[in-house]
Amino acid sequence: MGSDRDDVLWDIACPKQSSRVPGITMAGFGDRGITPPSIRLIPHPAVTLLLVLDGTIAVEDATGHQRRGSFVTGLGFGETIHGLRAQTFECLQVRMSPVVAHAVLGAAAELDNAVVTLDDLWGRQAAQLTEQLGALPSWEERFAWTDAWLARRCAAAPRVDPEVAWAWHRITATHGMIRIEHLAAELGWSRLRLWSRFHAQIGLPPKRAAKLVRFDHAVHNLVAGQDAAGVAADRGYTDQSHLHRDIAAFTGLTPATVVDEPFLAVDDLAWGWPGPPTTRPRRPPRKCLG
Structure with missing residues (x-):
């Protein structure tokens, strides 16, 4: 499942099955040891949840302010120049339609081109989440666990109109x-x-x-x-x-x-x-x- 392309900075894993929740895609990333000091983020029409399982990832905005650890970025984040800084990491990224994100994240789905750390959003629950994922031995198990967790949150939360x-x-x-x-x-x-x-x-x-x-x-x-x-x-x-x-x-x-x-x-x-x-x-x- 990893990428063999030499021009790609990270090893990438993708689920074999689509998410049971329409509007959600996932991918796993592992550092190849060639990540440059800063990577420009490109705005995307999705709300992004980044779960850092190992190592360090920091998002830096145009003012130089950094937020470290797992985080959520709002719809279109990156419009003003934002950079990502990383050191020997492993992470699972979830991209969500804002319709789905409203159910999964509540008010965090409405970040309007901003970023919030999971520690600020969920407190101790954020660390428990990444610890559980990091303990799983394969990407497929991580994808399956995350998909089930997302499905439960969607089922229990109000949807957009x-x-x-x-x-x-x-x-x-x-x-x-x-x-x-x-x-x-x-x-x-x-x-x-x-x-x-x-x-x-x-x-x-x-x-x-x-x-x-x-x-x-x-x-x-x-x-x-x-x-x-x-x-x-x-x-x-x-x-x-x-x-x-x-x-x-x-x-x-x-x-x-x-x-x-x-x-x-x-x-x-x-x-x-x-x-x-x-x-x-x-x-x-x-x-x-x-």
């Missing part, structure tokens, strides 16, 4: 290219109501969430070798300059340089491009249409 969940799935199914006024019209809501409910439960305003999803698909198209002009046309940007501005806003890089970022290679290996499949959204919930 069905209209909000539908709006998120509609955004991901259209690769972020749906206009927000059309989304509101399909729901039978005003734009203000959609903005308020979506922002409160997902963690970003709907327009910002759509922009993040579109960016994610665009940047992976670039990594796959498509030229910037073609990506701009395929992803609904007004022109190549518009794509350039979005890439710069999310990463501080250009379309030509962002493709070399290690985190995008990790995406390709650990989850496959362009990421976990999304369920095609059905019509809006009936109670929205009256």
